[in-house]
Amino acid sequence: MARIIGTDEQAIRTAATALAGGKLVAIPTETVYGLAADATNGDAVAGIFEAKGRPHFNPLICHVCDIAMAERYAVIDLLSRRLMDAFWPGPLTLVLPLKPDTAIHPLVAAGLDTIALRMPRGVAGKIIAALDRPLAAPSANTSGKISGTSAEAVADDLGSKIALILDAGPSEVGLESTIVKVDSAEVLLLRPGGLAAEEIEALIGDKLKRIDQRSAIEAPGMMASHYAPAAGVRLNVHEVREGEALLAFGPVRASGAHLAAASLNLSEAGNLREAAANLFDYMKRLDRLGSAVIAVEPIPFNGLGEAINDRLVRAAAPRIPSMTVEQIK
Numbered sequence: 001m002a003r004i005i006g007t008d009e010q011a012i013r014t015a016a017t018a019l020a021g022g023k024l025v026a027i028p029t030e031t032v033y034g035l036a037a038d039a040t041n042g043d044a045v046a047g048i049f050e051a052k053g054r055p056h057f058n059p060l061i062c063h064v065c066d067i068a069m070a071e072r073y074a075v076i077d078l079l080s081r082r083l084m085d086a087f088w089p090g091p092l093t094l095v096l097p098l099k100p101d102t103a104i105h106p107l108v109a110a111g112l113d114t115i116a117l118r119m120p121r122g123v124a125g126k127i128i129a130a131l132d133r134p135l136a137a138p139s140a141n142t143s144g145k146i147s148g149t150s151a152e153a154v155a156d157d158l159g160s161k162i163a164l165i166l167d168a169g170p171s172e173v174g175l176e177s178t179i180v181k182v183d184s185a186e187v188l189l190l191r192p193g194g195l196a197a198e199e200i201e202a203l204i205g206d207k208l209k210r211i212d213q214r215s216a217i218e219a220p221g222m223m224a225s226h227y228a229p230a231a232g233v234r235l236n237v238h239e240v241r242e243g244e245a246l247l248a249f250g251p252v253r254a255s256g257a258h259l260a261a262a263s264l265n266l267s268e269a270g271n272l273r274e275a276a277a278n279l280f281d282y283m284k285r286l287d288r289l290g291s292a293v294i295a296v297e298p299i300p301f302n303g304l305g306e307a308i309n310d311r312l313v314r315a316a317a318p319r320i321p322s323m324t325v326e327q328i329k
């Protein structure tokens with residue numbers, strides 16, 4: 001079982017040593033917990049896919065401790081630099097041209113000539129600085145399951161597969177980072193996330209260009225059915241059916257709420273930031289109670305609501321198993 005430690009100086013050294021030795025370490029970031037490996041070590045990066053049981057090699061986000069480290073690996077245009085200056089460290093990932101012949105293992109970018117870079121807040125940056133190498137880190141959860149937002153959730157899911165978990169309490173944001181890519185003068189939104197699109201739009205004085213995530217070209221890892229609890233998920237619910245688990249938002253308006261087998265409110269005050277931070281944890285809690293369906297009240301689409309709805313739509317997507325290697329052999 002994974003050892004769970006804190007985040008003091010000693011813990012940071014322990015984590016950096018384990019990572020330098022090619023081990024996987026679950027680390028807290030402000031968005032969600034990450035399953036981290038030294039991004040320059042191909043075996044360690046392959047271990048991430050193995051531990052997560054990912055069906056394919058999606059490109060991973062590479063975490064850096066400052067802009068200087070980002071410059072070692074990527075070509076940074078002026079607009080991307082402005083975004084970094086404004087929002088790093090924080091929940092924003094930038095997809096940038098990868099410099100040729102860097103130390104980053106090609107498996108991290110799944111062979112693409114671009115790399116997704118992010119500078120996280122908190123203890124993760126200290127670990128990266130101590131290691132002096134970037135960390136490849138997807139969310140710390142088995143592929144297709146809900147992202148881990150606490151050390152306990154990570155231990156439950158991956159504890160038997162990793163050596164070490166650093167516990168910094170519940171994730172502050174609770175949703176993965178927003179991913180953008182600058183394309184000449186336009187900023188493409190590849191994945192809505194913990195930084196609201198409006199905040200980026202306010203800085204650049206322009207609308208983000210939203211791409212169809214299912215076109216799967218810009219963000220090949222974005223499978224439709226991704227954030228999948230065991231229960232079915234019903235969205236925009238105005239009427240709760242007997243035995244369903246209710247995931248409410250704001251003052252409960254759905255009729256039949258008293259028929260719910262269980263209910264949790266993402267934010268009684270209707271605060272989207274609070275709802276984002278609670279989302280994965282509450283889905284997991286309701287899922288554990290064993291109802292066949294989690295009924296979710298409507299969530300507005302403004303601010304972090306865009307990312308919350310994106311995750312909910314994925315959680316509700318039909319579980320059609322994707323094609324396996326056996327089928328095409």
Ligand code: TXA
Binds near residue numbers: 115
């Ligand atoms: O908040 C987060 O972003 C968390 C924490 C741990 O930092 N990390 C995370 O990483 O969500 P991951 O590896 O699960 O998400 C990677 C996403 C995938 O959808 C992938 O397709 C996209 O980023 N991505 C990575 N590299 C890319 C690239 N070069 N071009 C386009 N999309 C890329």
Ligand code: MG
Binds near residue numbers: 138139147
């Ligand atoms: Mg994930």
